[in-house]
Amino acid sequence: MSKSTDIAELFNQYVMHTYAPTATLVSGSGCKVRDPDRMTYLDFTAGIAVHNVGHCHPKVVKAIQDQSETLVHCSNLFYNANQALLAQKLSKLSLGGKCFFCNSGAEANEAMVKLARAWGHEKGKYEVITFQNCFHGRTLAMVSATAQTKVQKGFDPLPIGFAYAEYNNLESVKAAINDKTVAIMLEAVQGEGGVLPATEEFMVGIRKLCDEKGLMMLCDEVQCGMGRTGKMFGWQHYPVKPDAFTLAKALASGVPMGALVASPAFSDVFQPGMHASTFGGNPLASAAALAVLDVIEEEHLLEQAEKMGALFMEGLNQFVDKFEQVLEVRGKGLMVGLVVEGSAKEVVDACREMGLLCCVAGQHVVRFVPPLNIKEDEMEEALDMISDALDQVYGEEEE
Ligand SMILES: *Cc1c(COP(=O)(O)O)cnc(C)c1O
Numbered sequence: 001m002s003k004s005t006d007i008a009e010l011f012n013q014y015v016m017h018t019y020a021p022t023a024t025l026v027s028g029s030g031c032k033v034r035d036p037d038r039m040t041y042l043d044f045t046a047g048i049a050v051h052n053v054g055h056c057h058p059k060v061v062k063a064i065q066d067q068s069e070t071l072v073h074c075s076n077l078f079y080n081a082n083q084a085l086l087a088q089k090l091s092k093l094s095l096g097g098k099c100f101f102c103n104s105g106a107e108a109n110e111a112m113v114k115l116a117r118a119w120g121h122e123k124g125k126y127e128v129i130t131f132q133n134c135f136h137g138r139t140l141a142m143v144s145a146t147a148q149t150k151v152q153k154g155f156d157p158l159p160i161g162f163a164y165a166e167y168n169n170l171e172s173v174k175a176a177i178n179d180k181t182v183a184i185m186l187e188a189v190q191g192e193g194g195v196l197p198a199t200e201e202f203m204v205g206i207r208k209l210c211d212e213k214g215l216m217m218l219c220d221e222v223q224c225g226m227g228r229t230g231k232m233f234g235w236q237h238y239p240v241k242p243d244a245f246t247l248a249k250a251l252a253s254g255v256p257m258g259a260l261v262a263s264p265a266f267s268d269v270f271q272p273g274m275h276a277s278t279f280g281g282n283p284l285a286s287a288a289a290l291a292v293l294d295v296i297e298e299e300h301l302l303e304q305a306e307k308m309g310a311l312f313m314e315g316l317n318q319f320v321d322k323f324e325q326v327l328e329v330r331g332k333g334l335m336v337g338l339v340v341e342g343s344a345k346e347v348v349d350a351c352r353e354m355g356l357l358c359c360v361a362g363q364h365v366v367r368f369v370p371p372l373n374i375k376e377d378e379m380e381e382a383l384d385m386i387s388d389a390l391d392q393v394y395g396e397e398e399e
Contacts, residue, residue: 004036022352028055031374033357042382044351044358044370049191049223049335052250053295054371060253063291064284073282082286089293090261093232095241098267100260101281105222105248106137108258111275112185112246113141115260116216117161119269120182127180128218131167133193133362134186136220145185148193168198170205177209183216183243184209188234191223194362195330195337203238210243216266219245222258223335226250227296227372230306230333237332252288257281301372305333308374312336315383323394334374338366338386350389356382 001007004024011021023041027034031054033043043055053060067082074080087099102108117126128145135151136142143151144158152158163181166172167190184206190196210217219242224234226247231237233245243266248258258280262269279285296302309332316329316338328339340347344360351358351366361367370382 002036007036022349023357030054030057031371031378039355041352041355041357042370042378042385044356044368044382046369046371047254048249048359049228049369050249050254052226052228052301052372053253053292053299054373057253057291057295059295060288060291063287064255067284067287070283072284073279075278076276076280080281080283080286082283082290083281086281086286086289086293089290090247090259093293094245094261095243095263097262097264099262100270100275100277101286102258102260102277103256103279103285104137104258105220105246106139106142106258107277108222108246108248108260109136109142109145109185109220110139111258111260112218112220112244113145113161113183114275115244115262115266115269116183116218118274119216119266125180125182126161127163127178127182128161129163129165129173129176129181129184131165131186131190133167133190133196134220135190135192135223136185137222167193167196168202170202170209173206173209177213177215181213181215183218185218185220187220187224188237189224189229189332189335191335191367192361194339194365195335195367197330197332198238200238203235203240207240207242216243218242221245222248223369224332226292227301227305228333228335228369229331230302230309232296232302234332251292252285253292255285255288257285257289296372299373305372308370308372308376308379309333309336311376312368312379312383315379316386319387319390323390325394326390334368334370334372336368337361338368340364340366346393347389350392351385353392354385354388356385356389 007024024035025033026036033041090099130145132147136145141159145162147164163176165176219235221233244262251257313329319326325341331337344364344366347366358368
């Protein structure tokens with residue numbers, strides 16, 4: 001079982017086809033990953049915005065090793081120090097309230113919607129407004145929250161309690177509000193939907209609407225959080241604070257973990273028995289997340305994401321000039337999308353052949369989310385590979 005063809009065959013025989021995997025990976029370090037046949041790739045998927053501190057960061061590895069020899073799990077029937085320390089850190093970095101821990105992004109968003117419903121219950125309010133092309137996860141309620149037909153198709157009847165508006169269109173949000181509305185939930189930068197940042201006018205307008213109408217403003221930071229965009233949380237690019245937000249993906253660098261972080265006003269809505277998770281915030285996952293936060297601080301990864309993101313976008317913008325089919329570069333920090341005219345998958349496949357792993361975000365956007373501590377020469381190397389890939393897909397350079 002050491003050849004990629006053998007592994008792929010076994011995988012396809014016994015693992016449900018929810019994905020269509022391409023390369024086989026066996027090890028990773030920083031921005032690089034290796035397949036069983038010793039081919040090395042530059043990893044600009046980073047586990048889909050999971051490895052913000054890079055693959056197998058020594059400090060995270062050490063934290064996981066040490067904690068796994070001490071206490072992996074102990075149930076939330078008992079106190080554990082790591083979870084308390086992690087909650088304190090996240091609180092101090094953001095809203096100053098309390099946290100709830102779980103195991104994934106979808107689950108964190110479920111907790112956030114349950115929090116909003118519990119808060120609105122007495123007033124008969126339960127509906128959450130979400131946005132076209134958003135992505136909030138794959139549980140039934142989050143499928144209902146995710147306003148994309150490709151995610152919802154075949155799973156009806158969907159849970160009720162969601163209404164949809166258009167992203168970056170405040171008027172559409174006003175039109176969607178009714179006397180059942182309890183909250184507005186959005187990504188500061190839409191990820192799966194095509195790497196699309198919210199405008200400042202939109203974020204400020206949403207906050208104002210929430211204040212006027214007595215609604216909660218909820219941010220899904222599962223992809224754009226943890227330093228990805230050059231701020232610790234995506235909403236920090238705007239002069240607003242949400243009432244609650246969620247984290248997952250990069251939170252514990254690949255140890256499955258999600259979190260709901262609330263402002264003080266909403267920190268005591270959940271009372272014992274109202275919500276729970278067996279694994280949520282266990283000592284192992286919390287140890288990994290604490291190490292991730294240390295690395296982000298010690299290695300100045302917010303500044304790094306901003307600096308390298310600007311460099312990368314500058315490099316990519318050359319291709320907009322060069323190729324008619326390359327339309328736009330957009331994103332924030334190291335959450336970057338290249339908008340192309342045709343199929344983004346074609347470009348992703350060509351990049352992989354050149355030795356660069358990246359992924360799509362919607363049909364027409366190639367998504368790049370490398371580790372935030374990527375080195376400048378790795379960035380140059382990636383830009384060369386993207387150049388070659390675009391040459392291959394779109395033919396000769398245009399003059
Ligand atoms: C990936 C993602 C989710 C879902 O996270 P899972 O851990 O796969 O459940 C939710 N929201 C956003 C914005 C995401 O990018």
